[in-house]
Amino acid sequence: MKTVLAISGIVIKELYRRKDFYVLFVLTAVITLLMGSVSFFHDTNSVRYVKDIALLLIWISALVIAIGTTARQIPAERENRTIFPLLAKPVTRWQVILGKFAGCWLACGLALIVLYLFFGIVSGSRDHHWPLLNFCTALWLHWVMLGVVVAFVLLGSVVFTAPSSNATITFIVVLGILFLGRYLNQVALQQPEPLRSIVYGLYFLIPHLEWYDVRDLIIYDQNLVGWMDCALATLYAVIYMAVFLLGTWLVFRRKALNL
């Protein structure tokens, strides 16, 4: 466990040494504050459009951080040949994978805390209403979803040769699931057999990341997800994380480390 935590600590340090997060945070803050300062028809009551824009930017930033940080972990270690002294410690390949995963996931969590804190301040100062529990639930679900994405990118980093191709493919897959995942069953029912069974099978197979996108519930001040549903969704995500991490280990344990 100590080894895993030590490896993850290095990944977290990398996040705050690199400039990616700061650039994304400043961009999110500037755009949100700029939109929030605009007065439409001398009206000061409108707040939902600011929340909408801010949450969209937070989701984009979090995805970029998660995918960007994870995609370069293992390829960078191999390219710099630092993987050899790391594995000679002795550290097993499973520990490397787990350490990298934990580091990236925790780094995403830290970034999310900063981003949601900013969102909470902006939203609360305009709305004069502080639904802290709702913000925490949204943050939790968002973080759990990023765990699945991080595990998936880690699998991609041992399958694909370049981090850029891994990042691009992951972006397409994740955005595809977020936009279309919910409707794949509807699409399947309109197809003739055997395409119907294939699409329906895909619908059951993919991790339904769209569940964790509860932005609308926050923007429109709706009652948030119940604790039981939240726990079940977390369990569902943990299963997919385990599947992807196991897949990563299966590929990585026999992989030649020389480039």
Add this chain to the structure above:
Amino acid sequence: MRKLGPYLILLLLLTAGFSLATVLQERVSGWSNRGDSDNVLKVLLGDGRRLFANHFFVQADISFHSGYYPSIFDQANRPKDNRHLTAKEGEPAAEEHEKQMNFLGPPRDWIERFGRHFIITGHTHLEGNNRSEVLPWLKLSAELDPQKIETYTVAAYWLRDLGKIKEAERFLREGFLNNPESYEILLELGRLYYEHNHDVARARKIWDLALRRWSEQEAANKQPDLLKLDQIAVNLAHLEEQEGKLARAIQLLELCKKGSPHPEALQKQIDELKQKLAAPPPSAAPEAR
């Protein structure tokens, strides 16, 4: 002197660039059709901004429904027009809309059933202080596509509803400047003058112009916008009746019958006006002897 050479050349080049800029500045503005008044969005997005304008208009509709809105996969149930955005509860447009928005249906599988815990599943409309939430999206939509007429009429409806009459008038006038042929904007502007400013003379002029614009554009159409004709003509007929111009009022109500969903009610009104017209004018009071 040798050391100063490059600096002198640099200074010379800078002077030449500055002088040339002063000469070219005047001409450059004439090279493109883009005027100085173009906003940043127009310069950045070009004609592609109209796509975004439509997106923001839909976003206003989503905001009006507090996030409960059919996706592209529920196209059949998507609102066909924007009448529901300006319809009061109990009106036929609102009732029809209520049926349209019942798009979710029973869940098809456990994934869909569980997924519904994470989305908005109740059909509600904005009310109270939240009514202004549609306005930012409508303003953005109008900025991106000044030719999208419904943006102005819907925004004016909500601004009037919020008691922001001056803002509604200003926005409609801006819309009219961008769309001088629009009878829809004129109809809304007339309503504003009649209902809020109680300026009957101005309202009549504007509705008269709206009727003329409708005739110029829609009369020859295969599928004319009869609903708008009905609204313009009914308002105008009401004013004419108040002024005692019964023949003109009858003429206008006859015109309304084409597009009205309740022609029998209009016919009753026409008959009443005809009776009034046929009745002898009240005789002058007998002079005192």
